[in-house]
Amino acid sequence: MSAYTYGTSALKIEKTEPRKKVKRGTAKKVSKKYVRSNMLGILVVTSLAFLLLARYAIITEKTTRLTKLRAEYETANSMVVQKEFDLEREVDLQKIEEIATTKLGMQRPEKNQMVYITMDNSDYTEKAESVDASRGGFFASVTGGLNNIVEYFR
Numbered sequence: 001m002s003a004y005t006y007g008t009s010a011l012k013i014e015k016t017e018p019r020k021k022v023k024r025g026t027a028k029k030v031s032k033k034y035v036r037s038n039m040l041g042i043l044v045v046t047s048l049a050f051l052l053l054a055r056y057a058i059i060t061e062k063t064t065r066l067t068k069l070r071a072e073y074e075t076a077n078s079m080v081v082q083k084e085f086d087l088e089r090e091v092d093l094q095k096i097e098e099i100a101t102t103k104l105g106m107q108r109p110e111k112n113q114m115v116y117i118t119m120d121n122s123d124y125t126e127k128a129e130s131v132d133a134s135r136g137g138f139f140a141s142v143t144g145g146l147n148n149i150v151e152y153f154r
Contacts, residue, residue, distance in 0.1 A: 100106040 101108075
């Protein structure tokens with residue numbers, strides 16, 4: 001492109017758009033109250049998150065301690081069961097009788113000192129009178145129950 005206008009010696013004037021002036025200082029200013037409220041909100045949320053994490057840490061610690069205590073309890077319980085088993089296994093009636101007679105000075109009772117008692121077999125139950133279900137319905141059973149209560153308090 002030439003800088004001259006077609007067919008003349010005059011310079012071609014280029015059309016340019018004027019630059020827009022940037023206005024400085026017209027940006028919205030954020031109020032201090034707004035900044036403070038945002039900072040307070042962030043502080044509250046951070047505090048709540050920290051509190052939540054601390055609570056979860058405490059819960060995890062307590063759960064771990066509870067698991068350890070349960071394991072200790074199971075170990076102690078199994079030791080008690082083992083000791084009871086060993087004790088029952090070691091009980092020898094002849095050894096007990098020997099210790100009782102020699103160290104403690106005990107004697108076996110004589111025949112005239114022994115008293116025998118007879119016990120009838122009392123390990124049985126008596127069947128209660130069966131109630132016939134066809135005697136009445138719900139209302140009859142309720143009135144019968146109320147009558148039983150009244151008879152009890154007489």
